[in-house]
Amino acid sequence: MSKVYDAAMRSVRKSIELYRDPRWPHQDFPIPSTLDVLSGAEFLQGDVYADMRAVCLPLVAEDCPHKLPEALTVALAAAVKSPTTTAIREIERACDDILQLVDAGKGVVLAETAREIEDLHDRCNVWLAAIGSPEAARRCAMLCVRYVKSRPVTGYVDHISYGLMRSAIDYLATADALDRHDEDEVDVAVYLPEGRHVQISQTTHLARGFAHTLSLVFNVLDEPPARTEPSLDDLGELNGLVSEDRAGIQPLPQPKAEAPTDGKTYSDPIEGLPTVPTAMLVGDVSHVKKGTRGDDPVKEAEAIVRVALPLVTPPADLAAVRAELIADCPHGQAIIDRLLRPLASQAVVRNPPLLLVGEPGGGKTRLARRYGEVLGLQPAVYSMAGVTDSVSIGGVARGWSTGGFSAPVRELIRTRIANPILVIDEVDKIGTSRHNGNACDALINQIGTETAARYRDVYLQADVDLSHVQWILTANSLDTVPRPLLDRSVILRLDEPGPEHMRQLATLILADVRADRGLDEAWVPPLEGWEWAALEEHWPGGSLRALRRLIEAVLDARDAAPLQ
Numbered sequence: 349m350s351k352v353y354d355a356a357m358r359s360v361r362k363s364i365e366l367y368r369d370p371r372w373p374h375q376d377f378p379i380p381s382t383l384d385v386l387s388g389a390e391f392l393q394g395d396v397y398a399d400m401r402a403v404c405l406p407l408v409a410e411d412c413p414h415k416l417p418e419a420l421t422v423a424l425a426a427a428v429k430s431p432t433t434t435a436i437r438e439i440e441r442a443c444d445d446i447l448q449l450v451d452a453g454k455g456v457v458l459a460e461t462a463r464e465i466e467d468l469h470d471r472c473n474v475w476l477a478a479i480g481s482p483e484a485a486r487r488c489a490m491l492c493v494r495y496v497k498s499r500p501v502t503g504y505v506d507h508i509s510y511g512l513m514r515s516a517i518d519y520l521a522t523a524d525a526l527d528r529h530d531e532d533e534v535d536v537a538v539y540l541p542e543g544r545h546v547q548i549s550q551t552t553h554l555a556r557g558f559a560h561t562l563s564l565v566f567n568v569l570d571e572p573p574a575r576t577e578p579s580l581d582d583l584g585e586l587n588g589l590v591s592e593d594r595a596g597i598q599p600l601p602q603p604k605a606e607a608p609t610d611g612k613t614y615s616d617p618i619e620g621l622p623t624v625p626t627a628m629l630v631g632d633v634s635h636v637k638k639g640t641r642g643d644d645p646v647k648e649a650e651a652i653v654r655v656a657l658p659l660v661t662p663p664a665d666l667a668a669v670r671a672e673l674i675a676d677c678p679h680g681q682a683i684i685d686r687l688l689r690p691l692a693s694q695a696v697v698r699n700p701p702l703l704l705v706g707e708p709g710g711g712k713t714r715l716a717r718r719y720g721e722v723l724g725l726q727p728a729v730y731s732m733a734g735v736t737d738s739v740s741i742g743g744v745a746r747g748w749s750t751g752g753f754s755a756p757v758r759e760l761i762r763t764r765i766a767n768p769i770l771v772i773d774e775v776d777k778i779g780t781s782r783h784n785g786n787a788c789d790a791l792i793n794q795i796g797t798e799t800a801a802r803y804r805d806v807y808l809q810a811d812v813d814l815s816h817v818q819w820i821l822t823a824n825s826l827d828t829v830p831r832p833l834l835d836r837s838v839i840l841r842l843d844e845p846g847p848e849h850m851r852q853l854a855t856l857i858l859a860d861v862r863a864d865r866g867l868d869e870a871w872v873p874p875l876e877g878w879e880w881a882a883l884e885e886h887w888p889g890g891s892l893r894a895l896r897r898l899i900e901a902v903l904d905a906r907d908a909a910p911l912q
Contacts, residue, residue: 407421447465589865662694665690666692676851679711686840695766701837709893710845710846731774743755754794771820775823775830800814800817861896882898
């Protein structure tokens with residue numbers, strides 16, 4: 349390994365947090381530059397529109413050093429007053445017109461002002477890409493490459509160049525995903541603010557694949573030419589060969605390399621069938637002994653011990669999945685899009701830990717469960733309401749009569765897939781007592797990036813890789829959710845359903861009530877006109893539990909009605 353390579357590695361280790369952790373604006377420079385945001389830094393306050401207002405406000409101030417054309421000034425003022433997607437497009441259009449005149453040699457603005465306008469034009473594309481425009485995402489990928497080419501060429505690595513390369517891959521993958529969903533027309537009403545580090549993290553596997561493949565090929569290309577076989581007349585060359593070769597005896601074939609033990613494996617390809625990605629989650633258990641009570645955790649967990657479990661892959665028709673989920677939860681379209689959008693460019697179903705927050709009865713748990721069911725993640729729901737210990741989540745150590753695995757290990761054994769989904773309901777109601785452990789503390793270790801990959805199950809007493817397990821947490825309010833869970837989750841707010849969703853939701857609830865009562869559809873026909881009118885009068889929107897009670901009252905009224 350060269351000295352330059354060693355020095356580059358040391359420089360990365362010295363400032364590893366710049367490569368690993370989210371980069372928030374510095375307090376001395378609150379507004380990040382366009383280069384910073386392109387290379388992965390967060391927007392001001394982590395929000396596109398707050399960043400937009402902060403960038404535009406100085407350009408319309410009286411003491412602004414730049415004399416801007418009227419059309420651009422009007423667009424900037426409108427953006428400051430009401431930062432929307434439409435306002436961004438108006439700024440972009442005005443910048444385009446000015447820059448075209450500058451390129452044509454018409455000096456409409458000073459050179460310094462032209463550079464400011466060009467930077468503003470680039471910033472518009474960054475904003476639009478973050479909101480969900482595939483065309484803007486493609487332009488941002490080009491900008492990242494342009495900035496990388498302009499960086500100084502050295503043997504060392506800097507976090508800005510690294511961030512630009514990661515962002516270029518992310519922007520291209522995002523543009524492809526959005527194109528597949530026909531989302532070129534961005535609707536401000538469905539935009540959900542999310543950090544740049546969250547967006548970029550969705551394509552980590554793709555970036556690693558690019559880096560591995562390119563590095564492998566370039567290393568081979570950089571090898572010196574292979575040594576040619578000596579001619580029979582060159583006796584000096586023959587001295588370097590082993591005696592078996594001189595006699596024409598072929599050496600025994602080398603034994604095949606053992607299977608990799610890093611947990612990342614793929615099943616052998618079968619002709620005509622695609623390979624299925626797998627992961628080995630439990631490796632060495634040779635140190636695990638039977639318990640004094642006769643319990644044998646290794647035997648109980650034999651379904652996952654030293655077994656490559658399949659990883660659920662995204663369905664081929666994500667549009668059909670989206671339609672099915674929106675039919676179940678029409679008021680959750682924005683969140684459904686946020687969950688499904690990254691899957692278009694992923695090899696396996698993988699999302700960061702999510703926290704759905706919304707009013708009671710809004711359908712958070714149902715949406716989380718249906719998301720897991722539709723994608724084949726075999727969801728399990730754990731309620732935290734009133735939980736005062738860590739037993740249900742963290743498990744119980746051997747030696748106790750109630751000894752058992754932790755929740756994610758139980759689900760791995762049950763589902764026999766590497767990335768099942770666990771829905772942790774009502775985390776805002778987790779008890780604060782630590783008498784028998786705390787559920788929050790157990791969750792922190794299970795969903796944390798570092799600790800999840802080497803989670804020590806208290807019952808199995810062996811490391812289990814939980815990094816593929818999916819987590820969706822729900823809460824009615826963020827006020828009482830433990831701070832460590834907030835820091836480790838992407839927070840998404842589910843709005844309450846409105847009266848416009850009533851008929852679709854009532855039809856679904858009617859089917860649920862019919863199934864719960866064990867009744868055939870012939871005995872519980874669809875709602876009639878006067879029943880719809882009664883529901884519309886008494887349910888203005890809000891809790892789905894209230895809507896269910898009204899529907900049950902309607903059915904009870906049917907039963908109580910006199911026979912005709």
